Amino acid sequence: MRDKRGFTLIELIVxxxxxxxxxxxxxxxxxxxxxxxxxxxxxxxxxxxxxxxINFMTDKILGAESFEGHTGSVFKFKNPDGKEITFEGAGKRVRYRHGTDAPVLIGNYVKALNIESSGAGEITITLILENGNKEYAAKQIVYMRNSSN
Known part of the structure; x- marks a missing residue:
């Protein structure tokens, strides 16, 4: 009689x-x-x-008195207290500065940032983000509460 306790090579291969x-x-x-x-x-x-x-910028712009314009990727607003607030969209980042304080990073992945004034205290924020090969665009219209227009 043969010993049948093991597996054959064919069974192992299968x-x-x-x-x-x-x-x-x-x-x-x-x-x-x-x-x-x-x-x-x-x-x-x-x-x-x-x-x-967008939420951070909206919060800061709502309290602004006027849009002072932009130079390149730096957008300037004036607060009722006379201090300038700036948003800078450069190097795939957005930074915020209040007066002479140090700039604060508020976001990454920024491909493009644009802020335009349409008059009467209306500000349009356009933001395009790029993460990997995906793009995401956002747009927000904000009305400055303290605008004299």
Whole structure:
């Protein structure tokens, strides 16, 4: 009588083949999910940054008295207390400065920032963010409360 406790070489090869097929199917599923998660995370980060920057700028512009214009990527407003507030969109970042205080970073991934005055205290903020290969655009119209126009 033969001893039948072990596996034959053919059985081991078949099991390894089936296991590799199952593992490759499972791995392709995980890779697809990871890529999807990464894309959603990238877009969501851009949306978060955009919302934060727009809200911060809106809050500061609402209290401003006048839009003093811009030089390059530096946009200037005047507060009722006489201090100047500036927003600078350069180097993929937006910075805020109040008077002579040190600039404060308020957002990243900024591809373009534009602020325009349409008269009567109306300010239009246009913001384009780029994170990876995804772009996200936001636009906000703000009316300055303390405007003399």
């Amino acid at each position: 099991v390894l083949g089936l296991a590799s097929i199952v593992i490759s199917v499972v791995m392709s599923f995980f890779i697809a999910n990871f890529k999807s998660y990464e894309a959603i995370n990238t877009e969501s980060e851009a949306q978060y940054q955009s919302q934060y920057i």
